[in-house]
Amino acid sequence: MAKILVVDDQRNMRTTLTMMLRGAGHDTDEAADGDEACEKIVSDTYDLVLTDLRMGATDGMTVLRHTRQESPLTEVIVMTAYGTIESAVEAMRIGAHDYIQKPFEEDELLVKVEKALEKRKLAGEVSVMAAEFRDRYRFENIIGRSQAIRDVLGRIVRVAPTPATVLITGESGTGKELVARAIHANSTRSERPFVGVNCAAISETLLESELFGHVRGAFTGAVSSRKGLFEEADGGTFFFDEIAETPPAFQAKLLRAIQEGEIRRLGDNKPVHVDIRIIAATNQDLKKAIEEKRFREDLYYRLNVARFVLPPLRERREDIPPLVEHFLLKYGRKMGRRGVRLGDGVLDFLVKYDYPGNIRELENLIEQGVALALEGMITLDDVVSPEIREATPAAAMIGSRSLQDVVDRAEKEAIETVLREVEGNKERAAEMLGLSGTTLWRKMKRLDIQSP
Numbered sequence: 001m002a003k004i005l006v007v008d009d010q011r012n013m014r015t016t017l018t019m020m021l022r023g024a025g026h027d028t029d030e031a032a033d034g035d036e037a038c039e040k041i042v043s044d045t046y047d048l049v050l051t052d053l054r055m056g057a058t059d060g061m062t063v064l065r066h067t068r069q070e071s072p073l074t075e076v077i078v079m080t081a082y083g084t085i086e087s088a089v090e091a092m093r094i095g096a097h098d099y100i101q102k103p104f105e106e107d108e109l110l111v112k113v114e115k116a117l118e119k120r121k122l123a124g125e126v127s128v129m130a131a132e133f134r135d136r137y138r139f140e141n142i143i144g145r146s147q148a149i150r151d152v153l154g155r156i157v158r159v160a161p162t163p164a165t166v167l168i169t170g171e172s173g174t175g176k177e178l179v180a181r182a183i184h185a186n187s188t189r190s191e192r193p194f195v196g197v198n199c200a201a202i203s204e205t206l207l208e209s210e211l212f213g214h215v216r217g218a219f220t221g222a223v224s225s226r227k228g229l230f231e232e233a234d235g236g237t238f239f240f241d242e243i244a245e246t247p248p249a250f251q252a253k254l255l256r257a258i259q260e261g262e263i264r265r266l267g268d269n270k271p272v273h274v275d276i277r278i279i280a281a282t283n284q285d286l287k288k289a290i291e292e293k294r295f296r297e298d299l300y301y302r303l304n305v306a307r308f309v310l311p312p313l314r315e316r317r318e319d320i321p322p323l324v325e326h327f328l329l330k331y332g333r334k335m336g337r338r339g340v341r342l343g344d345g346v347l348d349f350l351v352k353y354d355y356p357g358n359i360r361e362l363e364n365l366i367e368q369g370v371a372l373a374l375e376g377m378i379t380l381d382d383v384v385s386p387e388i389r390e391a392t393p394a395a396a397m398i399g400s401r402s403l404q405d406v407v408d409r410a411e412k413e414a415i416e417t418v419l420r421e422v423e424g425n426k427e428r429a430a431e432m433l434g435l436s437g438t439t440l441w442r443k444m445k446r447l448d449i450q451s452p
Contacts, residue, residue: 002117003027003044007037007051007063008079017050020106021113034058038066038441041074047120048113049076053087057426057451058441061091066438068095075116079104141178143326144319148311152179159306160186165258167303168281170310173358176281177241179308184237189277192236195229200245207250212257214266230263233276243280243303244289251296258302278303313355313362320351323359327366340370343379344446350383412447415440424451 006017018028031037053060075097080088088099097116160183168176184194213228262271289295332338369378422428430440
């Protein structure tokens with residue numbers, strides 16, 4: 001049994017369609033106009049929307065676009081009257097599964113409905129398979145749908161089972177450690193330790209002792225022998241974060257450890273064999289560091305066997321909405337504020353912001369928003385810090401008003417001006433404003449704009 005929404009402004013037609021679909025064993029819901037349909041699509045989940053094309057101000061095209069945006073897996077069949085085939089073809093171009101011309105026979109409708117539902121079922125299975133793929137390869141924390149992220153995931157699957165040393169480069173906060181952990185999780189060493197160290201957080205004098213260990217009396221204060229982190233990671237994976245921060249003398253010893261598979265504890269001449277896979281990461285340009293004699297060229301080529309380059313968040317903005325959703329769920333659970341949602345204009349801001357701190361900064365903004373949210377709603381004031389306001393050119397225009405006030409006033413004035421120009425034609429207004437019909441409908445409702 002499928003759940004189907006029937007949308008038509010003629011009551012007799014809705015009743016007839018509902019009887020046909022229920023007779024075929026489906027659960028049905030009705031909407032008397034496009035506005036009601038758009039609200040139902042947001043508040044409920046449907047397998048199929050069966051909508052008339054011509055229905056006053058909010059027509060079937062708007063319902064179609066709204067469905068594609070809010071519920072991408074839901075299929076849509078549009079119903080057309082004689083002489084509107086061109087509109088039906090346009091509807092299919094923008095995402096409708098099929099169209100049917102009035103008047104039609106019951107059998108004709110049910111055949112089209114079953115084909116649409118079969119497609120919906122297959123799409124759902126593909127979605128489930130994608131989730132299983134993430135579970136299988138333990139990619140649950142690598143969030144994104146951009147081509148850049150898909151390429152990274154594909155390379156992880158190919159590189160992880162091999163013994164290759166890996167170098168991950170990218171700006172701070174782009175998720176380098178997440179990629180390193182995913183490589184380890186999909187390697188033959190996954191049951192052994194994953195040991196990571198931030199080279200920038202350990203002083204040069206302690207770095208060698210921490211990683212290679214020491215014997216008793218090796219230096220003042222060494223009252224007993226101690227294993228280093230390399231030995232703790234034996235059989236597993238060792239992750240060097242910010243590898244460019246290590247001194248050249250240490251780099252020489254690291255190179256030997258990688259080449260020979262052995263280390264020497266401080267104060268000991270006896271070598272210790274270690275079997276570890278090295279993954280290194282840096283936010284610096286290593287070629288430039290080599291030119292400046294800050295990084296050994298031979299170590300660079302030893303590390304740069306399998307290379308991952310993570311782009312900054314500003315270059316893959318399509319990944320921001322799913323990341324926002326992920327962090328909302330994460331911090332909603334953590335703070336006991338499940339169901340926290342974004343207010344008007346917040347997602348637009350988050351998508352357009354440049355994120356000098358990349359994913360780490362986005363996560364911080366969402367955590368801050370969840371903590372400050374009132375009545376389950378995150379506003380722009382909850383996520384836009386004073387530092388961000390100062391760095392934003394529009395900040396000087398805001399003055400004592402909130403950013404939301406400025407955005408709302410500008411949007412309302414622009415929409416009302418265009419609506420007057422096109423004499424209330426919402427479709428033309430949406431085109432002139434560069435918006436989808438659904439987005440225009442939402443903004444008009446939120447800003448209390450009446451069509452002239």
